[in-house]
Amino acid sequence: xxxxxxxxxxxxxxxxxxxxxxxxxxxxxxxxxxxxxxxxxxxxxxxxxxxxxxxxxxxxxxxxxxxxxxxxxxxxxxxxxxxxxxxxxxxxxxxxxxxxxxxxxxxxxxxxxxxxxxxxxxxxxxxxxxxxxxxxxxxxxxxxxx
Amino acid sequence: xxxxxxxxxxxxxxxxxxxxxxxxxxxxxxxxxxxxxxxxxxxxxxxxxxxxxxxxxxxxxxxxxxxxxxxxxxxxxxxxxxxxxxxxxxxxxxxxxxxxxxxxxxxxxxxxxxxxxxxxxxxxxxxxxxxxxxxxxxxxxxxxxxxxxx
Ligand SMILES: [Zn+2]
Ligand SMILES: [Zn+2]
Ligand SMILES: [Zn+2]
Ligand SMILES: [Zn+2]
Numbered sequence: 001x002x003x004x005x006x007x008x009x010x011x012x013x014x015x016x017x018x019x020x021x022x023x024x025x026x027x028x029x030x031x032x033x034x035x036x037x038x039x040x041x042x043x044x045x046x047x048x049x050x051x052x053x054x055x056x057x058x059x060x061x062x063x064x065x066x067x068x069x070x071x072x073x074x075x076x077x078x079x080x081x082x083x084x085x086x087x088x089x090x091x092x093x094x095x096x097x098x099x100x101x102x103x104x105x106x107x108x109x110x111x112x113x114x115x116x117x118x119x120x121x122x123x124x125x126x127x128x129x130x131x132x133x134x135x136x137x138x139x140x141x142x143x144x145x146x
Numbered sequence: 147x148x149x150x151x152x153x154x155x156x157x158x159x160x161x162x163x164x165x166x167x168x169x170x171x172x173x174x175x176x177x178x179x180x181x182x183x184x185x186x187x188x189x190x191x192x193x194x195x196x197x198x199x200x201x202x203x204x205x206x207x208x209x210x211x212x213x214x215x216x217x218x219x220x221x222x223x224x225x226x227x228x229x230x231x232x233x234x235x236x237x238x239x240x241x242x243x244x245x246x247x248x249x250x251x252x253x254x255x256x257x258x259x260x261x262x263x264x265x266x267x268x269x270x271x272x273x274x275x276x277x278x279x280x281x282x283x284x285x286x287x288x289x290x291x292x293x294x295x296x
Contacts, residue, residue: 037191121273
């Protein structure tokens with residue numbers, strides 16, 4: 001298990017989680033790569049289990065009709081991706097994994113949009129790998145995609 | 147101009163900031179330090195380009211933060227995309243600009259050539275090993291004494 005607290009680089013935005021996350025995933029779609037600068041490691045947690053401090057420093061960018069991305073306006077740290085409205089996934093939020101204070105014990109389990117992954121790097125280990133078509137079949141098409 | 151560099155274009159997620167970069171190397175590095183981890187939400191995949199080789203458009207959308215005594219980080223104030231990291235020395239920028247490979251329009255032909263602060267990498271993930279150079283924080287500080295000045 002990781003820790004239950006996290007925040008941005010400058011400390012203006014902090015959060016606590018009701019439970020320590022155990023797993024993370026990575027999205028290789030073009031939008032996630034652009035937004036994070038490369039690697040979109042996410043911690044998917046129930047939205048009502050996140051308590052924010054300093055949320056007034058969060059900049060929100062509506063990245064599609066159904067989703068928005070949050071970042072710290074003071075230091076530029078990427079903080080989260082979440083869907084809008086009350087559609088599928090609206091009870092969850094994907095936090096940028098690197099924002100957690102301590103990732104020890106959290107495991108990377110799943111890679112999505114693997115058909116968009118650049119050839120220049122690859123994660124080691126026996127991970128669940130899903131293409132865009134497989135993600136859409138499993139969750140509907142509410143994900144941003146490349 | 148040698149074979150191992152290319153001219154590239156890139157920009158943030160929303161398109162408010164665009165750039166062209168001349169002579170971008172084909173190789174990039176991965177930094178696992180805590181600052182890069184928090185800033186990107188993962189790790190910084192960065193390619194080093196001389197500052198003079200980059201032409202920015204939409205510069206009024208670039209926000210900056212002095213992340214340590216020796217470096218600044220910049221992002222798009224509209225969409226939050228991480229745009230660059232650069233050493234600032236004692237004030238004026240020095241050396242190259244580190245561009246996250248994710249903001250390049252096409253980085254599909256680029257490969258990792260080093261992985262630094264490997265002793266700060268969370269155990270949660272690891273990259274498939276290739277012949278890249280792997281350095282600990284201490285080994286980085288030997289090469290760049292600036293690191294130990296805070
Ligand atoms: Zn911040
Ligand atoms: Zn994605
Ligand atoms: Zn932007
Ligand atoms: Zn770093």
